[in-house]
Amino acid sequence: xxxxxxxxxxxxxxxxxxxxxxxxxxxxxxxxxxxxxxxxxxxxxxxxxxxxxxxxxxxxxxxxxxxxxxxxxxxxxxxxxxxxxxxxxxxxxxxxxxxxxxxxxxxxxxxxxxxxxxxxxxxxxxxxxxxxxxxxxxxxxxxxxxxxxxxxxxxxxxxxxxxxxxxxxxxxxxxxxxxxxxxxxxxxxxxxxxxxxxxxxxxxxxxxxxxxxxxxxxxxxxxxxxxxxxxxxxxxxxxxxxxxxxxxxxxxxxxxxxxxxxxxxxxxxxxxxxxxxxxxxxxxxxxxxxxxxxxxxxxxxxxxxxxxxxxxxxxxxxxxxxxxxxxxxxxxxxxxxxxxxxxxxxxxxxxxxx
Amino acid sequence: xxxxxxxxxxxxxxxxxxxxxxxxxxxxxxxxxxxxxxxxxxxxxxxxxxxxxxxxxxxxxxxxxxxxxxxxxxxxxxxxxxxxxxxxxxxxxxxxxxxxxxxxxxxxxxxxxxxxxxxxxxxxxxxxxxxxxxxxxxxxxxxxxxxxxxxxxxxxxxxxxxxxxx
Numbered sequence: 001x002x003x004x005x006x007x008x009x010x011x012x013x014x015x016x017x018x019x020x021x022x023x024x025x026x027x028x029x030x031x032x033x034x035x036x037x038x039x040x041x042x043x044x045x046x047x048x049x050x051x052x053x054x055x056x057x058x059x060x061x062x063x064x065x066x067x068x069x070x071x072x073x074x075x076x077x078x079x080x081x082x083x084x085x086x087x088x089x090x091x092x093x094x095x096x097x098x099x100x101x102x103x104x105x106x107x108x109x110x111x112x113x114x115x116x117x118x119x120x121x122x123x124x125x126x127x128x129x130x131x132x133x134x135x136x137x138x139x140x141x142x143x144x145x146x147x148x149x150x151x152x153x154x155x156x157x158x159x160x161x162x163x164x165x166x167x168x169x170x171x172x173x174x175x176x177x178x179x180x181x182x183x184x185x186x187x188x189x190x191x192x193x194x195x196x197x198x199x200x201x202x203x204x205x206x207x208x209x210x211x212x213x214x215x216x217x218x219x220x221x222x223x224x225x226x227x228x229x230x231x232x233x234x235x236x237x238x239x240x241x242x243x244x245x246x247x248x249x250x251x252x253x254x255x256x257x258x259x260x261x262x263x264x265x266x267x268x269x270x271x272x273x274x275x276x277x278x279x280x281x282x283x284x285x286x287x288x289x290x291x292x293x294x295x296x297x298x299x300x301x302x303x304x305x306x307x308x309x310x311x312x313x314x315x316x317x318x319x320x321x322x323x324x325x326x327x328x329x330x331x332x333x334x335x336x337x338x339x340x341x342x343x344x345x346x347x348x349x350x351x352x353x354x
Numbered sequence: 355x356x357x358x359x360x361x362x363x364x365x366x367x368x369x370x371x372x373x374x375x376x377x378x379x380x381x382x383x384x385x386x387x388x389x390x391x392x393x394x395x396x397x398x399x400x401x402x403x404x405x406x407x408x409x410x411x412x413x414x415x416x417x418x419x420x421x422x423x424x425x426x427x428x429x430x431x432x433x434x435x436x437x438x439x440x441x442x443x444x445x446x447x448x449x450x451x452x453x454x455x456x457x458x459x460x461x462x463x464x465x466x467x468x469x470x471x472x473x474x475x476x477x478x479x480x481x482x483x484x485x486x487x488x489x490x491x492x493x494x495x496x497x498x499x500x501x502x503x504x505x506x507x508x509x510x511x512x513x514x515x516x517x518x519x520x
Contacts, residue, residue, distance in 0.1 A: 041359030061363040070368060074375045081383035088386045090394045096387070103387060123384050127376045166357070227368075231358050236368035 016315035024195040031312040033190035034179055034198040036145055036220065036305050040298075042066040042230035043221045047149065065222050066230035069144070073134040073227065102129070109336065114343035117248070121342045124244050128237060129335035132228065136297055136327025139226025140304065140320055147189045150218035153178050153204050160201075173202040178217045180210045188220060192312070228297035228330075231290065238289035241338045242282065249345035257348055285341065289334065296330050482514040 017023055019031030042064035051058050084096050092100055106126055110118030138144070156178060157171070164171045180197040181188040190197065199209035199217060210217050227233045249258040260266075262282075264275040300323045307319045486507060 039359075040357060041361065042364065057363070060361065064364055067364065067367055067371070070371055074371055077375060078378050078382065081379055085382050085386040088390050090390055090397060092390075096390075099383070100387060100391060103384075103391060107391075119388075122388075123376060123380045126384065127372070127379050130379070131372060131375060163357075230364070231360055232364040233368045235360070236365055236372055239365075240369060240372055 012314045013311075016311040016313065019192075020310045020312045020315070021195055022310065029195040030193045032195040032309065033192060033312070034177075034195055035309040036190075036222075037177075037179075038302060038305060040231070042225060042232070043148075043151075045149075045221075045223050047151070047155075064230065065148070065225040066227045066233060069139065069224050070131075070135060070227035070233060072224070073131065073138055076138070077130055077134055102126075106335070106339075110339060113339055114346070117252075117343060117346055120248065121339055124241070125335045125339045125342075128241065128338055129331050132237070132293065132334055133328060133331035135227040135233070136330060137324065139228070139297065139301070139327070140323045144224045144226055145222045145301065145305070146220075147187065147224070148220050148222035149186055150181060150188050150216050151221050152218050153201060156219050157201050173205070174200045176201040178204055179220055181216045181218070181220070183214065184216050188216065190220065195309075226297060226301055228293050229301050231294050234290045234293040234297075235286075237293070237334065238286045241289060241334075241341075242286050245338065245342045245345045246282075248342050252346040253348055258345070261348075289337070293330050293334055296326055300326050479514060482510065486510045486514075 016031070018026075018028045020029065021032055021035075023029045024032055044062040045065050045068055046063055050061055050063070053059055080095070080099075084099055087093060088096060103126065106122060106129065107118060110122055110125065114121055157173075157176060160176045161171050177198050177200060179190060180194075180199060182191065203209045204217050246258070249261075252258075260275075262275045262279050264271040304316065304319055304323060307316050489510065490503065490507060
């Protein structure tokens with residue numbers, strides 16, 4: 001029995017390898033697609049700017065794929081909460097029971113960490129958890145990062161030049177890759193078995209490597225991208241969390257009690273320096289909050305992209321499980337750290353009692 | 355920073371999105387569900403307390419019952435003892451009465467017998483006296499001395515006395 005399972009796994013792995021990028025080198029690669037374009041900033045889902053003005057700030061306003069994904073997560077959460085709260089009863093159903101389990105987990109740790117403040121911290125901590133976990137989990141659904149519109153070669157080249165200019169280099173046209181899509185429609189995805197369907201801008205400019213009538217060269221800009229792979233989302237969460245933490249500190253200890261932790265003029269020069277170090281610590285918390293979540297989820301997505309390239313369809317499955325776990329852990333870590341920092345903020349230093 | 359994708363409008367959009375979510379979930383999910391959780395824990399506490407008090411009540415009533423049984427048993431025993439007492443007294447009284455009656459009857463009978471005997475003795479004495487006189491008369495006829503006379507009478511009397519007493 002176990003031997004049969006092992007055999008199936010090995011065969012599946014071989015199919016996966018043969019169907020992917022490695023197999024492509026030997027003329028197979030029937031499952032693979034060219035590696036998706038990876039970039040740090042989120043891409044806009046609408047190619048043109050929303051408003052045509054001269055004000056740079058307004059012209060910069062776009063709807064990015066990460067924003068779409070995060071709003072999808074928000075709508076999903078709101079719909080679920082409407083369904084649950086409409087039927088909320090003291091004898092819970094399955095969905096309510098599941099959500100209550102999460103509630104009780106956070107109420108439990110809240111009470112053990114923050115004591116009487118647990119109920120005050122609960123809404124934010126819970127929302128952070130739900131928002132992050134839903135975003136992380138919908139981020140690995142099929143369709144995220146694989147369906148989108150095509151950015152034209154001209155724009156691809158423009159962005160590449162912009163990037164090279166910032167780095168003080170020149171653009172090598174032979175190394176700017178374009179993907180080649182079947183058809184000329186607005187909505188595209190890369191079909192299986194298309195590992196070789198990419199050309200360089202140089203080839204494009206010579207009109208080589210693609211059929212002008214039936215194929216579209218360019219880059220796939222996905223409509224959906226996991227929200228936490230865009231640094232703006234973790235940063236937004238970190239800023240909200242830290243503002244809330246300091247607000248709780250201020251409202252519990254009073255202005256002098258809370259600010260006194262950071263600007264301490266009463267207890268000599270050592271405590272003054274300790275206070276200043278605390279300020280740096282608070283800033284570091286924002287950075288660590290942001291990059292812990294961003295780094296984990298972005299790296300997870302990169303891993304999935306690369307695994308989809310190397311071991312398409314089948315070899316990807318364990319990594320999807322891994323990403324589910326990472327997404328859950330990051331949600332827990334972010335929310336529990338918020339809780340811990342909040343409970344530290346409402347406690348006065350040096351045993352002073354308010 | 356720009357290479358990282360940091361972008362103020364997007365940051366603001368995400369902050370707004372999250373705050374909207376926080377607001378909606380607070381109103382729509384946390385409030386009702388926390389209420390339900392609190393209600394349930396209150397209900398559980400209440401029913402636990404009710405169970406506790408019911409248990410206490412049961413224990414108390416059992417104790418009461420035991421007490422009642424004990425009291426009833428005691429009372430019963432007391433009543434039996436009393437009855438036994440009364441019976442004993444009654445018996446003693448009756449026996450004493452019977453004994454008295456018997457004694458009285460016996461005394462009466464004895465008195466009667468005595469009287470009968472006395473009267474019989476008297477009768478006999480009378481008769482003996484007559485006999486003695488007649489005997490004496492006969493003896494006298496044979497002329498006896500005064501002292502002989504007396505002697506004979508005494509002897510006769512003595513004999514008759516032994517008859518009466520015998």
